Amino acid sequence: MRRLLSLFALCLALVLGATPSFAADVAHGGQIFSANCAACHMGGGNVVNAERTLKADALASYLANYDAGHEAAIAYQVTNGKNAMPAFGGKLSDGDIADVAAYVEDMAAKGWA
Numbered sequence: 116m117r118r119l120l121s122l123f124a125l126c127l128a129l130v131l132g133a134t135p136s137f138a139a140d141v142a143h144g145g146q147i148f149s150a151n152c153a154a155c156h157m158g159g160g161n162v163v164n165a166e167r168t169l170k171a172d173a174l175a176s177y178l179a180n181y182d183a184g185h186e187a188a189i190a191y192q193v194t195n196g197k198n199a200m201p202a203f204g205g206k207l208s209d210g211d212i213a214d215v216a217a218y219v220e221d222m223a224a225k226g227w228a
């Protein structure tokens with residue numbers, strides 16, 4: 116009976132289009148951040164525009180849709196850039212950008228301490 120229920124659940128998931136979700140790699144995001152972002156954003160700051168830091172309250176105030184999904188809003192900004200921030204969409208893979216977003220969100224939640 117359990118096998119039948121498991122098989123049914125698997126078939127239902129496939130029919131509904133369930134896809135496995137992979138968690139972003141925060142450690143890898145830290146490496147990507149160090150190599151590509153830290154020159155301007157060391158310690159969650161911003162050497163170009165001091166008001167646009169990577170602290171949680173600043174991210175909430177200037178990132179579009181931050182309240183709807185923190186990592187998605189960060190990933191959008193990294194991918195597309197804005198004003199003085201360059202777009203990294205053609206330079207980094209989607210996975211790398213997701214990892215950076217997870218790292219930034221993790222560090223912002225910790226107060227960049």
